[in-house]
């Protein structure tokens with residue numbers, strides 16, 4: 001059975017960027033990807049230099065087309081379900097019944113959203129409700145916005161959102177742990193805070209029209225920012241012994257190395273900086289670091 005130099009699990013910006021770097025470094029690479037990226041709900045990806053406003057699927061298509069120029073990179077549309085072995089000899093099995101072997105592994109599995117328990121939010125997510133003002137704040141500039149968040153997250157967004165729109169209201173969706181000082185600070189800045197649970201989000205064709213609360217209040221708006229609940233894209237890093245952060249991310253050093261020899265992690269899975277360009281950058285860095293390790297191992301093996 002063929003032993004790949006590296007198996008990359010995940011074919012988003014992080015994994016594809018790693019595949020490009022390793023393909024150009026003439027390494028045998030397999031990218032396993034089951035194509036469930038977190039940003040699948042969006043029509044456009046913003047802020048990626050030279051690719052601003054591109055469709056996420058188009059971004060991936062172009063990336064794969066360019067990587068395919070490098071013949072040592074293969075792709076398989078499969079879900080990795082188990083990983084065993086150690087540095088130099090990892091075995092990865094997929095849901096589709098295949099087992100692959102590789103010297104190194106790069107996790108680029110992203111994060112995924114936990115189900116949103118607010119009626120109507122799914123319908124607007126990615127169309128008029130977003131999670132990050134750097135990604136979608138420009139498109140909602142100067143609009144009437146609702147921030148759905150609690151505690152420190154709500155206060156943080158309240159300080160950020162005025163960079164894009166000064167017309168916004170906070171809905172905490174039920175009892176909140178905000179301190180009296182925080183509430184007073186928001187009052188001083190003229191920010192309204194509604195504590196009642198959200199009954200539903202009313203929208204038309206994905207475009208939010210108002211947020212209705214259990215106490216009968218209706219908050220009209222044309223855009224929403226909310227704090228998502230995230231979890232890592234796969235349990236595989238934990239299953240092979242990778243140290244994890246409380247946030248659900250894999251602990252890595254600056255070069256994408258985890259605590260498990262031969263195992264790297266890049267992109268959203270190893271950070272809380274949810275930006276495609278940052279994911280691509282960490283994917284490239286991890287790939288170069290991993291390639292350096294492979295080259296050193298080869299050099300040492302061939303010691304005359």
Ligand SMILES: Cc1cc2nc3c(=O)[nH]c(=O)nc-3n(C[C@H](O)[C@H](O)[C@H](O)COP(=O)(O)OP(=O)(O)OC[C@H]3O[C@@H](n4cnc5c(N)ncnc54)[C@H](O)[C@@H]3O)c2cc1C
Pocket residue numbers: 009010011012013014015032033034035036037038039041042044045046047048078079080081108109110111125126130131134135136233234236266267268269273274275276277279
């Ligand atoms: C609504 C929304 C809007 C966004 N808008 C922007 C924006 O405008 N600009 C921007 O820069 N960023 C944006 N982001 C953030 C951006 O999408 C992420 O930062 C970026 O996609 C992370 O890249 P990644 O490669 O780490 O993970 P992902 O792109 O999530 O890719 C991970 C891949 O790994 C695969 N995978 C996971 N587990 C397995 C497994 N076991 N086997 C096989 N495959 C697996 C998944 O199917 C997926 O294809 C947005 C995010 C959201 C949610």
